[in-house]
Amino acid sequence: MKFDKFSKASGGIFGNESLVLKSDLSYEDRLRTLKLPTLVYRRLRGDLINTYKYMHGLFDTQSLFQQKTESRTRGHSLRMAKNNSKGNTRALFFTTRMTSWWNSLPEEVVSAPTVNSFKTRLDKHMEHHPVMYDHMALDCPHRPEMMIR
Numbered sequence: 001m002k003f004d005k006f007s008k009a010s011g012g013i014f015g016n017e018s019l020v021l022k023s024d025l026s027y028e029d030r031l032r033t034l035k036l037p038t039l040v041y042r043r044l045r046g047d048l049i050n051t052y053k054y055m056h057g058l059f060d061t062q063s064l065f066q067q068k069t070e071s072r073t074r075g076h077s078l079r080m081a082k083n084n085s086k087g088n089t090r091a092l093f094f095t096t097r098m099t100s101w102w103n104s105l106p107e108e109v110v111s112a113p114t115v116n117s118f119k120t121r122l123d124k125h126m127e128h129h130p131v132m133y134d135h136m137a138l139d140c141p142h143r144p145e146m147m148i149r
Contacts, residue, residue: 031133038135044101045122051098052110052118055080078110079103 031038037045053059055078082099102110109125112118130137 028134037132040135040138041126041129041131044131045119045126047094047098048101048105048122049115049119050094051102052112052115055102055110058115 025033080099080102082096082103105122106125109118109121112121126132
């Protein structure tokens with residue numbers, strides 16, 4: 001059996017579980033086995049947590065996001081208005097890249113009473129999303145409509 005150098009030298013990160021760090025496993029399989037989400041997902045999760053804080057007034061600042069004022073039957077009560085931009089520079093702003101992700105979340109996630117309950121509900125909602133363990137699942141991480149490569 002082939003093992004990583006770190007796995008041989010120290011017995012692995014988790015002691016007797018050094019079999020998990022086999023070199024013949026793909027990166028995605030190792031993440032899935034260790035139940036570690038990708039960096040893309042961790043960044044997205046952090047941005048969504050900050051969006052939750054902005055939308056619920058937990059930051060002492062002016063609102064960065066514009067809430068939709070029209071009432072529609074689709075989506076949740078905290079939907080944000082999307083600003084269209086022609087250039088790529090504006091598309092990478094925090095407010096622009098988070099709008100689509102936030103609007104795609106269900107009502108029970110965005111209406112969580114506390115930040116910790118939001119985190120729990122978000123993780124439950126995203127547990128089967130491709131971005132959780134496949135770092136190349138999104139062509140463009142700031143646009144959820146491009147979910148699978």
